[in-house]
Amino acid sequence: MAEQSQTLSSKHLLGIKDLNTRDIELIFETADTFKDVLNRPIKKVPSLRDVTIANIFFENSTRTRLSFELAQKRLSADTVNFAASSSSVSKGETLVDTVNNILAMKVDMVVMRHPYAGAGVFLSKHIDAHIVNAGDGAHEHPTQALLDAFSIREKYGDVAGKKVAIIGDILHSRVALSNILCLQKLGAEVMVCGPTTLIPKYIHTLGVKIEHDLLKALNWCDVANMLRIQLERQDIKYFPSLREYSMLYGLNKKILDSLDKEITVMHPGPINRGVEITSDVADSKQSIILDQVENGVAIRMAVLYLLAGQSS
């Protein structure tokens, strides 16, 4: 790995909002190198030796935490995990106290997932350590957006000029918001598609196209990013049933084959097979879902490496 000469313009990665185009390119270039490393027999580099990272998750997560943890281990960082149920967040110890208690044990970086939008922004006003936002409410999930854009870049060579449709529950999705911001910064065109009740009323102010007809969205796009229907995030019912949702917005092989071009299918996982996407689509050659997972580790390695490099 070459000497680190460039750094990110932001001390934290709280959202795609914090990054400029150059930052994103730098993350991608760094991730390219790490992806090579991950495909070697010895997958570990000493870059973050003696750096201690706490993964603080106030909301359930398996794969994001696993991906971060693997990225940290591949970089030779020391890691600790802290998990608290989201229901206990508003009671007892404050967020700042919780994190300061962890930092007092000489932790250098924090990776945090939190049920409330802006929790990372709030925390950054109170602590000195670098913070990586692993999802805050329906606000941002920057590493997911980066790995999604990285995967599109890998498939097509460039993100600029590509048409990406984000399909599903836009209202409750931090993945959607971060994806919109990231893809636009890289010059892609973005469309959101989903049931009328799951599209925020003012989403047009973000400069995206809006479509409620799945077939039209698919015909328009180069890439379809199928979001997971997260019933656990819906406090009230926004559509009658999963059955009806999949009738209207489920992507199956028949629809995919009816298109006059070959589009790429993405999904941030975990997949609800048979709801937003059928098995034959998820497992088809048009799907890059497992590439996304692989790229997730490289992207997170890049982000952690670049942020840690700022303090040395």
Next chain:
Amino acid sequence: MKTLLLQSVTILHPESSFNKKAADVLITNGKITAIGSSVKSPGNADVIDCKGKYLSPGFFDLNANFFEPGFETKEGLESGSVAAAAGGFTGVAIMPNTQPAVQSKSEVSYILNRTKGNLVDVYPLGAISQNREGKDLAELYDMHLAGAVAFTDGNKPVADSGLMSRALLYAKGFDGLVFSYAEDLQIAGKGKMNEGRMSTYLGMKGIPALAEEIMVARDIYLAEYNDARIHFSTISAAGSVALIRAAKKKGLKVTCDVAAHHLVLTEDLLEGFDSNYKVKPPLRTREDVKALLKGLNDGTIDVVVSQHTPHEIEFKDVEFEIASYGITGLQTVLPLLLKAGLAPEAIAEKLAVNPRTILGLPVPELNEGAEANFVVFDPTAEWELNSQTNRSKSTNTPFFNQELTGRVIVVCNNGQVNL
């Protein structure tokens, strides 16, 4: 009390022959003893040069929280009154957002007894429903007799249309006034800020202006049906202004107020998740602010209030989602109105005359022989709100440590004076 001579102060009082003219005003023993183009100093008087400064009847707030009884770590009757005086207020109607709620004669009497004869007159607002639960009427008449000046469930909208209708009709029987805090909680959902461009950008659920407008519309219908007076508290949306304008045009007995911060702040300020901007109703858009200012100018909006809502730092310096709503506002109303572009005479109208008229209280006179109840303010003087100048127990305001224009010079009431 000291003898005071205010020289060349511009009088703001629609009933005074000196209205909008400069005059000298002598105050002796809490009374205005002389007023004229040139009053001689009796020698023992504190003489204050008031050139460029304005004399208005003391400001009157229709919406402040002193949180006593129950939440004395946020504020109290004493600290709240001191903050009010510092803001130029000589009268404050306080919200029943207390524990217990101000819902019977005893709470009303407690507040009046604790504040009697002070520089600032405190007027309790009684709850519409028992425990502000929105189910059964509280003893409105008994509270009215004890001194409650109007009725409101404070920061809890009355969701039950039938209850609101009965409250309006029942209060009408003794010429009582009901306030409506207009918010449809089902439409507002889990929103914590205005629904719009910024909530979308921040990934937050929004409270649509509709949540307010739909309730304003409902309560206008209820007031019309019952031929009752109604006063809307802290409207924030352009649509509400339009509804109330139409209702007034129709001749209905409708009045309303707006919080000072809604005239200068917009949702854009929430970009950094600063909970000092978390208020209810939420900060809206520039278009809404424009409509509110237009409503103030054309008389649709009668009154400006502080919506003083102090909170301890522990309730504010937390994640935006769980932070309490509200701004500590009594000392910043005047600077905010000046910032919003209100002329001094409009300030006297919206802050001193109209609020009292709505409650049926006399507007303090500025004539010889009258009890001195007034404020002198300088619309150009600058000052900073900081830990030295703040008089509230709390500091939850986006204007803390900021330079403000518009300063209160003298406040006088009940034979007491603040210089």
